[in-house]
Amino acid sequence: MVSVKGLFTAGALVGSALAETHVYNWTAAWGTANLDGYERPVITCNGEFPWPDVIVNKGDRIIVHLNNGFDDRNTSLHFHGLFQHGTNQMDGPEMVTQCPIPIGHSMTYNFTVPDQHGSYWYHSHTGGQYMDGMRGVVIIEDDEGYPYKQGIDYNETATLTFMEWYHDTADVLIPDFLNLYNPTGAEPIPNNFLMNNTKNMTWEVEPDTTYLLRLVNMGAFVSYWFFIEGHNMTVVEVDGVPVEKYETDKIYITVAQRYTVLITTKDDTSKNYAIMQLVDDG
Structure with a gap:
């Protein structure tokens, strides 16, 4: 002992x-x-x-x-x-x-x-x-405890952040939102939607490569459907918790949520693929 x-x-x-x-x-x-x-x-x-x-x-x-x-x-x-x-x-x-x-x-x-x-x-x-x-x-x-390993399950890592963007500051938006004369609680209307702090985001990738892709919604109100043209994704982590692998072609990500997925790029480099951030306007 x-x-x-x-x-x-x-x-x-x-x-x-x-x-x-x-x-x-x-x-x-x-x-x-x-x-x-x-x-x-x-x-x-x-x-x-x-x-x-x-x-x-x-x-x-x-x-x-x-x-x-x-x-x-x-x-x-x-x-x-x-x-x-x-x-x-x-x-x-x-x-x-x-x-x-x-x-x-x-x-x-x-x-x-x-x-x-x-x-x-x-x-x-x-x-x-x-x-x-x-x-x-x-x-x-966490090289030891994280169940999905670089060199085995994936080759590279990347991060995509999502947020809606307003031309007014929160000092203007919040009083209008939390207002007696907004009885339905209508949310502010964004002027734009950004990925990685830009509306013209380009992600340069290597062909036939598996990425561990971290998705983070850092917005205030808006949820999104996220997908990449012609590609499936395998969910491996939700809000910091590893999960059993689940394959899908799109992900619904709400405010403050984080998903981590595995995505393998095509071996064909003859075209670009759209990265979609589809706003839930319901």
């Missing part, structure tokens, strides 16, 4: 030593960007847009120093889908697990991801700010 315990302890120490710490220093502030032919205010990260992806390994520590660089509002940060076991105070919703971050102040989000892998995202949890661009993808890799 003593020797077994010693082996387990040694293994735990080795695992802990291999974990990394990822430190991010972010300042949220207003800037401008043109995503669809119309320049409008957006929320930038350190003066740049879009916000960066966070890619870590299971067991790693994430430290985000978030500075409020606005001159007119509070802010916060939520890591959508992460359990935050033992670190509930890092979850992000203002007036629920934390006070909002005031103008000119900062907060450090510090937590590990010990028991999850897959596709997630982060966003502000204050006043509709993620509608104005304060959002990004979180990927937790």
Whole structure:
């Protein structure tokens, strides 16, 4: 019994030593960007847009120093889908697990991801700010525990994000939506629909190659049917949870949902194939 315990302890120490710490220093502030032919205010990260992806390994520590660089509002940060076991105070919703971050102040989000892998995202949890661009993808890799392996089940990885886009900011949209004179709860009408923060997205792929494709809906209201002309997909993960393989030709993805699929490209390079983001207008 003593020797077994010693082996387990040694293994735990080795695992802990291999974990990394990822430190991010972010300042949220207003800037401008043109995503669809119309320049409008957006929320930038350190003066740049879009916000960066966070890619870590299971067991790693994430430290985000978030500075409020606005001159007119509070802010916060939520890591959508992460359990935050033992670190509930890092979850992000203002007036629920934390006070909002005031103008000119900062907060450090510090937590590990010990028991999850897959596709997630982060966003502000204050006043509709993620509608104005304060959002990004979180990927937790796990070479040992994830059931689908690179080199066996797939060759390459890629990510597609979806969002509707408005030419007005959330400051205009939300009061109109949550209004006595909008009794049916009619949602704002988007000016455009984006993939990977553009309306003219091109995904360059290799022929006869299997991709692990992460799909993330980072929008506010709109759900989509997603499909790629002439290609089937095999669903392998839903909202960060690996599932048994399921083949389909289209996927319905709602707000905040994440799907991960395997898709094999054609060996014929004589034509391009449409990537479809069909809006559910029902």
